[in-house]
Amino acid sequence: AAGVIQSPRHLIKEKRETATLKCYPIPRHDTVYWYQQGPGQDPQFLISFYEKMQSDKGSIPDRFSAQQFSDYHSELNMSSLELGDSALYFCASSAPRAGGSGANVLTFGAGSRLTVL
């Protein structure tokens, strides 16, 4: 079965550079989520998109932006990178919930590891 695909898997950047991470959700999933997990930290919710519109915003820095495209893939753009941005970035997607109720189950990609030097 198709899973959530993230690219690149590993990325090394210098401080103040820009990075872009890509995410391809499971077909027919209507919501995409981005999480950031620093070393030894919880995955922190950054932002989500429902049907290509931003739906929820978490602890995403102003230097970061994201969007979802017409083919439902999403990109996370990170500018003016700082050492503290080094982390594992997860993308996840979820299927429509019948009647908008029930447990919201996310399917995650394998993550993109960003290292800022």
Added chain:
Amino acid sequence: GDSVTQMEGPVTLSEEAFLTINCTYTATGYPSLFWYVQYPGEGLQLLLKATKADDKGSNKGFEATYRKETTSFHLEKGSVQVSDSAVYFCALSSGGSYIPTFGRGTSLIVHP
């Protein structure tokens, strides 16, 4: 706000030992509770879930019971295998946005 607290790892066990990973939560309303597992080099995968008090989620020999009175959702397995070595995340979602909040994860290492 919502939060999840997990026991710190790593948890190191011998094969066939009994496993408990503690998870407690703080949330408004009545959250849904989840355990996700992350095997090396892979993304998080849903292991089991429970959506209301006293529900028991189970999968692959793992179980967790939604305890509202103690706000807990402890993960248990009667006999672990080497292949269970992974990082386990407790999570909850509540409210209208249903955005899951995760704990820090507990690493489990099972030796032959």
